[in-house]
Amino acid sequence: MSSLSDLVNLNLSDATDKIIAEYIWVGGSGMDMRSKARTLPGPVTDPSQLPKWNYDGSSTGQAPGVDSEVILYPQAIFKDPFRRGNNILVMCDAYTPAGEPISTNKRHAAAKVFSHPDVVAEVPWYGIEQEYTLLQKDVNWPVGWPIGGYPGPQGPYYCGIGADKSFGRDIVDSHYKACIYAGITISGINGEVMPGQWEFQVGPAVGISAADEIWVARYILERITEIAGVVVSFDPKPIPGDWNGAGAHCNYSTKTMREDGGYEIIKKAIDKLGLRHKEHIAAYGEGNERRLTGRHETADINTFLWGVANRGASIRVGRDTEKEGKGYFEDRRPASNMDPYIVTSMIAETTILWNP
Amino acid sequence: MAQVLAASPTCQMRVPKHSSVITNKLWSSVVLKQKKQSNKLRGFRVVALQSDNSTINRVETLLNLDAKPYSDRIIAEYIWIGGSGIDLRSKSRTIEKPVEDPSELPKWNYDGSSTGQAPGEDSEVILYPQAIFRDPFRGGNNILVICDTYTPAGEPIPTNKRAKAAEIFSNKKVTEEVPWFGIEQEYTLLQPNVKWPLGWPVGAFPGPQGPYYCGVGADKIWGRDISDAHYKACLYAGINISGTNGEVMPGQWEFQVGPSVGIEAGDHVWCARYLLERITEQAGVVLTLDPKPIEGDWNGAGCHTNYSTKSMRDEGGFEVIKKAILNLSLRHKEHISAYGEGNERRLTGKHETASIDQFSWGVANRGCSIRVGRDTEKKGKGYLEDRRPASNMDPYIVTSLLAETTLLWEPTLEAEALAAQKLSLNV
Numbered sequence: 186m187s188s189l190s191d192l193v194n195l196n197l198s199d200a201t202d203k204i205i206a207e208y209i210w211v212g213g214s215g216m217d218m219r220s221k222a223r224t225l226p227g228p229v230t231d232p233s234q235l236p237k238w239n240y241d242g243s244s245t246g247q248a249p250g251v252d253s254e255v256i257l258y259p260q261a262i263f264k265d266p267f268r269r270g271n272n273i274l275v276m277c278d279a280y281t282p283a284g285e286p287i288s289t290n291k292r293h294a295a296a297k298v299f300s301h302p303d304v305v306a307e308v309p310w311y312g313i314e315q316e317y318t319l320l321q322k323d324v325n326w327p328v329g330w331p332i333g334g335y336p337g338p339q340g341p342y343y344c345g346i347g348a349d350k351s352f353g354r355d356i357v358d359s360h361y362k363a364c365i366y367a368g369i370t371i372s373g374i375n376g377e378v379m380p381g382q383w384e385f386q387v388g389p390a391v392g393i394s395a396a397d398e399i400w401v402a403r404y405i406l407e408r409i410t411e412i413a414g415v416v417v418s419f420d421p422k423p424i425p426g427d428w429n430g431a432g433a434h435c436n437y438s439t440k441t442m443r444e445d446g447g448y449e450i451i452k453k454a455i456d457k458l459g460l461r462h463k464e465h466i467a468a469y470g471e472g473n474e475r476r477l478t479g480r481h482e483t484a485d486i487n488t489f490l491w492g493v494a495n496r497g498a499s500i501r502v503g504r505d506t507e508k509e510g511k512g513y514f515e516d517r518r519p520a521s522n523m524d525p526y527i528v529t530s531m532i533a534e535t536t537i538l539w540n541p
Numbered sequence: 542m543a544q545v546l547a548a549s550p551t552c553q554m555r556v557p558k559h560s561s562v563i564t565n566k567l568w569s570s571v572v573l574k575q576k577k578q579s580n581k582l583r584g585f586r587v588v589a590l591q592s593d594n595s596t597i598n599r600v601e602t603l604l605n606l607d608a609k610p611y612s613d614r615i616i617a618e619y620i621w622i623g624g625s626g627i628d629l630r631s632k633s634r635t636i637e638k639p640v641e642d643p644s645e646l647p648k649w650n651y652d653g654s655s656t657g658q659a660p661g662e663d664s665e666v667i668l669y670p671q672a673i674f675r676d677p678f679r680g681g682n683n684i685l686v687i688c689d690t691y692t693p694a695g696e697p698i699p700t701n702k703r704a705k706a707a708e709i710f711s712n713k714k715v716t717e718e719v720p721w722f723g724i725e726q727e728y729t730l731l732q733p734n735v736k737w738p739l740g741w742p743v744g745a746f747p748g749p750q751g752p753y754y755c756g757v758g759a760d761k762i763w764g765r766d767i768s769d770a771h772y773k774a775c776l777y778a779g780i781n782i783s784g785t786n787g788e789v790m791p792g793q794w795e796f797q798v799g800p801s802v803g804i805e806a807g808d809h810v811w812c813a814r815y816l817l818e819r820i821t822e823q824a825g826v827v828l829t830l831d832p833k834p835i836e837g838d839w840n841g842a843g844c845h846t847n848y849s850t851k852s853m854r855d856e857g858g859f860e861v862i863k864k865a866i867l868n869l870s871l872r873h874k875e876h877i878s879a880y881g882e883g884n885e886r887r888l889t890g891k892h893e894t895a896s897i898d899q900f901s902w903g904v905a906n907r908g909c910s911i912r913v914g915r916d917t918e919k920k921g922k923g924y925l926e927d928r929r930p931a932s933n934m935d936p937y938i939v940t941s942l943l944a945e946t947t948l949l950w951e952p953t954l955e956a957e958a959l960a961a962q963k964l965s966l967n968v
Contacts, residue, residue: 189824192677192770200675200777212755219755221786222772239914243893243907244754244789250893254905254915268769282905282915322759323742407757416760 198270202227205272207265208238208257209404210279213246215289216419216522218404220274228271235259235275239282247279247287255287256280261397266363267408274367274404276397292396295530299392301538309533310443310513311395312372312388312436315402316521318423319353319381320416327381327424328352328415339429342380352381356406356413360385363405369398378429378482388436392533396525399433421520422475430476430483431521437532438513447511454536455491455500455514461535462489462499468527470520477518484517609681613638616683618676619649619668620815621690624657626700627830627933629815631685639682646670646686658690658698666698667691672808677774678819685778685815687808703807706941710803712949720944721854721924722806723783723799723847727932728817729834730764730792731827738792738835739763739826750840753791762787767817767824768794774816780809789840789893799847803944807937832931833886841887841894842932848943849924858922863966865947866902866911866925870960872946873900873910879938881931888929895928902964 197203204227209220221240229235242248242255257277265272278292286293298304319328329352330336341350357374364371364385374385385406387398403419410417422430441450458465466473466486479485484499491500491514493507499518506512519528608614615638620631632651640646653659653666668688676683689703697704709715730739740763741747752761768785775782775796785796796817798809814830821828833841852861869876877884877897890896895910902911902925904918910929917923930939952960960966 189766189770189820192774192820193766195677195773195777197773197776203776205772205776217752218757220757221755221784223784224776224782241754241893241907246751250907251903252905253907268773282919404757411757411759411762411765414759416758 194269196270197272204228204270205265205268206235206275207268207273208259208275208277209401210240210257210277211289211291211400211524213289215291215524217245218400218407219245220404229262229273232259232262232275235262238277242279242287247289254282256282256284260292261394261401263367263369263401266366266405269366274401276401291524291526292393295396295526296393298530298534298538304392304533304537307439307441307533307537309392309529309537310389310438311391311529312386312513313395313399313525313529314384314386314432314434314436315399316377316382316384316431316433317406318379318418318420318431319356319383319410320418320423322414322416325416325418327379329381336380338427339378339380342376342382343378344375350380351376353383353415356409356415357383357385360402360406360409363409364402367401367405369402369405371402377431379424379431382423382429382431393526393529396529399525419522421470421472421522425475427481429481432476432483432517433470433519433521433523433525433528435516435519435528435532436513437516437536439537442513443511445511448506451502451506451512451514455502457535457539457541458500458516458532459489459491460541461539465531465535466518468523468531469518470523472522473518473520476520605680607681615639615681616676616679617646617686618679618684619670619686619688620812621651621668621688622700622702622811622935624700626702626935628656629811629818630656631815640673640684643670643673643686646673649688653690653698658700665693667693667695671703672805672812674778674780674812677777677816685812687812702935702937703804706807706937707804709941709945709949715803715944715948718850718852718944718948720803720940720948721800721849722936722940722943723797723801723924724806724810724936724940725795725797725843725845725847726810726813727788727793727795727842727844729790729829729831729842730767730794730821731829731834733825733827736827738790740792747791749838750789750791753787753793754789755786761791763792764794764826767820767826768796771796771813771817771820774820775813778812778816780813780816781805782813788842790835793834793840793842804937804940806940807935810936830933832881832883832933836886838892840892843887843894843928844881844930844932844934844936844939846927846930846936846939846943847924848927848940848947850948853924854922856922859917862913862917862923862925866913867957867960867964867966868946868950868952869911869927869943870900870902870964871952871956872950876927876942876946877929879934879942880929881934883933884929884931887931900964 204225205222206225207220207222212219238257239254241253243250243253248255259275259277261276263274265274278290279287345351361374370390372386377384407417474486477483477486482496484490490498492498493502494504501515615636616633617636618631618633623630649668650665652664654661654664659666670686672687674685676685690698690701756762772785781801783797788795818828885897888894888897893907895901901909903909904913905915912926
């Protein structure tokens, strides 16, 4: 029991019933995550058992100093892979003391969409493919890249192995296990086309839980990179030039799409998305115009295009789905820094609730 | 064995050969290595030869030895506050069997002339055990004992602030109000030798404040392992720790202790500070409780004290809170002079503080001397937050002074009326 790591890994269950709850929220930039911890008298299984809390919004760009309290409403619980035992992570959203969602709280509006009876009846499933880039600390140049220079061109890196092709696997593998432990529906990982870039997938998750899980998975990822001493970037085009950007492709299906004849429903949904292309693009992440160029497996940002097995399209439908006449489709437009509450609820809104 | 003991005694973390300063990158990579190599050589910087059956492995095993199957005896670490009023000291002794209550423990003594607390020719200072906690470093039935200090004649020595606080807290008017305290201890971690904050580039500054408060990521948070280890160690020890968070200045942290009743608050905070400094000792970083460690556009470190009495927590409590604020406003100077050395460098009116000369209060206002939460205002009862104390304050003094000013002291009627007007408090 004598060293720091013994204390950090201490199993408290023999000493006390108390647990530690790490409350997590999205900060003032809409992309920075913040968290702080509190002690609770005993284990909890449901967010409704957790107390609301508050934080100093003036320190995160979310409130003025003279009226600084922002209230945290617990929304989802996950097991804490860092503290383990009965300790938990709690995903929260942020409100004024009067009970209004603050402007960076995108979950509130999404929850409204997902509780609409038409949406509930369609049981919307999401599979989100989160790409990200690992950067060396202090220089902000990708992990494994020579400082002041570039590695060999893309080709060998996608799903690659070997010390000259795969950079940062320990982070990705520990993230995978940590997410499984936490209770996140992480479905896979792979090395990406640009060296130092990786992807994990979360899903299939229903409704609002998809976005809750993505945010907590992002939090766990940044905690792990913090331990490893590298920086994680969700920028959609971290290196300009002949290098892939980073996206967050969103796979989507509803009950009727998954049933016989679903392919027609899918085509109707894609048509509706085409009619609202500009609105979606505006909500799909800052800086996406640097990524959606029409090259590097993207569709140009101003063009709406769909196709079967076509990775240069805005929407891609898998060959399986076409063959079986039912399934799902992939919206390839969202950037890696998209807010999943916005993207998932907007897709549901446009395809289920909106009519041209 | 002698060779090993001659090596650096304080560094219990493996530090790579070429560095003497723990930069952030080194710190992170070392922590990562520690987690991977749990069975191999870990901890000591060795002068002796390393080998798998070396002396080092055996020392580690002995440190973690559980003596319970072999002996009832326990080790008690007696802890006290030294001559500066902020330095903590401790030494240990064997006790025949496990104890439940401080009254079962013997008084002890130490060399006060070595801590600036007694002259050489009459150097014995007596330790009275006051509170017991479980020892997270030794485990088993071993304990930590918070003590206060007396002359052989039984008088509290000048640096003993607990004795007077205990008197105040046993006053009937105070006990029946059941005073609760929640103390938010901020602190800064420094790299050893250079005394520059942990994670900061040596000889330079990090990016301006903004991303660090409750932040995540290697470019925003430095020293989380210390905060997390401390949290669990305190829970294990039985300290009433209620939360932690990363602070606005990078390398700065906070933990909260409470709600504690009366004198307990002081005992728990001092023991938590002891655990924290033992942990930073193991990690090879330096702890500072200075209220303004870095001059300029960087937050200081405080020790905000949240306070309530039974009447404040009952229906109509908000009026009682306002009366308490009134009393506090009339004793602003007395409180400020007891709220920590160097506080004038921190209470500037900027960086979420109120200026040291001015007393102010407000709801949800972090630029005030006293802040009342929105919840308290809404429910009409609750607690107040005194934001004035510095991180190096003595919790015995601050908690007992708050109780004294609000429960035992009365202003003259004219002074009260004037103050009420000034602060727009209709009491």
